[in-house]
Amino acid sequence: DAKTTQPNSMESNEEEPVHLPCNHSTISGTDYIHWYRQLPSQGPEYVIHGLTSNVNNRMASLAIAEDRKSSTLILHRATLRDAAVYYCIPAPNTGANSKLTFGKGITLSVRP
Amino acid sequence: DTEVTQTPKHLVMGMTNKKSLKCEQHMGHRAMYWYKQKAKKPPELMFVYSYEKLSINESVPSRFSPECPNSSLLNLHLHALQPEDSALYLCASSRLGGGAHNEQFFGPGTRLTVL
Numbered sequence: 001d002a003k004t005t006q007p008n009s010m011e012s013n014e015e016e017p018v019h020l021p022c023n024h025s026t027i028s029g030t031d032y033i034h035w036y037r038q039l040p041s042q043g044p045e046y047v048i049h050g051l052t053s054n055v056n057n058r059m060a061s062l063a064i065a066e067d068r069k070s071s072t073l074i075l076h077r078a079t080l081r082d083a084a085v086y087y088c089i090p091a092p093n094t095g096a097n098s099k100l101t102f103g104k105g106i107t108l109s110v111r112p
Numbered sequence: 113d114t115e116v117t118q119t120p121k122h123l124v125m126g127m128t129n130k131k132s133l134k135c136e137q138h139m140g141h142r143a144m145y146w147y148k149q150k151a152k153k154p155p156e157l158m159f160v161y162s163y164e165k166l167s168i169n170e171s172v173p174s175r176f177s178p179e180c181p182n183s184s185l186l187n188l189h190l191h192a193l194q195p196e197d198s199a200l201y202l203c204a205s206s207r208l209g210g211g212a213h214n215e216q217f218f219g220p221g222t223r224l225t226v227l
Binding site for chain 1: 145155156160168204216
């Protein structure tokens with residue numbers, strides 16, 4: 001499994017953009033970069049994933065470095081509800097034995 | 113319905129008790145997972161079931177016994193647990209194969225305390 005490095009925590013102001021970084025320098029060529037988040041007292045939830053190109057969905061954007069050794073999750077306008085632990089997880093996209101190996105994650109706090 | 117339900121929400125048991133955790137999904141997913149999450153730590157994979165067959169066991173002690181009686185249901189049977197097994201137990205499910213992204217859907221977890 002590829003090792004990931006994320007800052008322990010970040011703070012943001014409400015309604016401002018947030019950039020959450022992740023280093024995954026040992027990622028394999030076929031692994032996708034998945035982001036999940038875990039709100040307090042809840043199970044993790046999927047945020048976004050990508051392989052090489054930048055990706056957008058209703059929750060966030062994912063910017064992937066050209067060498068794929070790092071990526072950045074972008075929340076365009078943070079809300080109080082976005083306060084959570086964010087995990088970046090390199091993993092295969094599919095397969096009968098797909099598994100997610102969670103790293104320590106980054107704890108995002110959002111100030112009103 | 114994109115929900116994974118887990119029961120009970122909380123469970124307190126003694127070291128000699130036998131109890132079971134239950135997980136259910138009705139999304140037609142054929143992969144189901146058990147994770148263990150200690151306080152302030154990330155979730156750790158325990159077991160994966162694919163098409164109701166155990167496909168991954170991450171060297172979990174035998175006092176944890178998973179069971180997948182049908183494609184919608186996943187159980188975790190607990191026996192002779194230790195206090196250090198106290199944790200949040202998370203269940204998840206996903207589609208399998210088909211070339212599409214297999215997002216995992218997580219339940220809210222069962223918070224287990226072993227006395």
